[in-house]
Amino acid sequence: MRETFHRERCPNDDKDVSRQAAEWFALLLDDSATANDRAEFRSWLERSPDHVATYSELERLWLGASALPEVLPNAFLKRRKLLKSGGALAILAAAGAGSAIYLWPAAADYRTGVGETARITLPDGSIAELSTASAISLMFTTGQRQVILQQGEAFFTVAPDASRPFVVGCRQLNSTALGTQFSVGIHEEGIVVAVAQHTVRVSSPSQEQAVSEGQSVLFANDRLSAPAQTDVGTQLSWRDGKLVFISTPFEEVVATLAKWQRGKLIVMDKALARRPVSIIVDVRRAGRILENLEHGLPIRIASYSPWLTLIYPQ
Structure with a gap:
């Protein structure tokens, strides 16, 4: 079953590296991940520097959230232990992590x-x-x-x-x-x-x-x-405290919403990513954006920390 899962979820010719990295992250987050899973993961990392850099960014977001009080520390200890046992942490370090650091422009007024x-x-x-x-x-x-x-x-x-x-x-x-x-x-x-x-x-x-x-x-x-x-009014609807999407591919909706909350949002299904949706989101209630999205669309949201959220079809 594990081998079938990898062929379906992480094919070698899949160009969406972010989606592959997120699938690996979700799999390895599970305590039931096997030694074979970790060996296949290491092989996937070694295929391309892009794989390393993208997975490294997810890892940075995850580990960076460990300082937040609402995140249980035990979960992070288990995650670190799992990564070390698979050798992934050493690979990421050797590649220089490759993750972006978000800094405010120093000269902004x-x-x-x-x-x-x-x-x-x-x-x-x-x-x-x-x-x-x-x-x-x-x-x-x-x-x-x-x-x-x-x-x-x-x-x-x-x-x-x-x-x-x-x-x-x-x-x-x-x-x-x-x-x-x-x-x-x-x-x-x-x-x-x-x-x-x-x-x-x-x-x-x-x-x-x-x-x-x-x-x-x-x-x-x-x-x-x-x-x-x-449609300038729709494009600039954030000025009125809302975001308006009319027959917009879901991946574009998610990319826009990601600007309004911390962490990384990844759509895990290609058909879902391409699906056009029409929805109005109240950005004045930024803390409930994902909750409202889940109630209004046939999707399932899995939040692994305040910094990483994966979106699946329901």
Whole structure:
């Protein structure tokens, strides 16, 4: 049965390494895991540095949660013992762990934590609304108004000032307000600029686009897309304390929700990941996001710590 499980759940040609790593993590978390299981796991780790790095990140999240008072220490002791017996800990250490360390930008003037939003009045009277885990810095002088988006997403309502253009810089992209309301956000697919009112001039080192009200552009792989009609109200619904998804692939829903709570969320079934769903999530009750998700959709949620949650079809 064990061998069949591995062929079905962790096939060699499966490109979703995160899902494979999570399956191994869930299996090895079980005290019934055998020596053969651990040998196969070690073989899987040795196939690719990506396997090591991805599993290492799950391990970091798990071990990092051991300092939280609501997590039972015995569970972590058993987990450490299991990993050491399989030799996985030594492999991860030899590879340098490869996990990301999340640090706030040191120079940020304003920031929000995970699950938080903020409304900020800037020195010129403009308003910046920060989404979850976002950070901005300001460069306001007598001749310029520049905001640097360092992390996350922000929505701007710009105060008029013909003598000082209002520019939002984000990595290689500059967005200059030719009107009043727009957002700039860093997403997995790239940097997205969405215009709610009037027009924004968006420029990269090699391209420039005028983006009108109700349109958005994507900057990815050093290319700026053509402006596309966008449901800006839905895209920016976080400003009203909710996230709105309409016929959205479930994996995209989960990727967005992951920004609003700590820890890693992984969808464990490919068909479930591709399934379109329509749902409204109240982010003002961030602590109950997963509970509401489970009640509203045919899914089963397994939380192994505050830092790791696996999602299965029901």
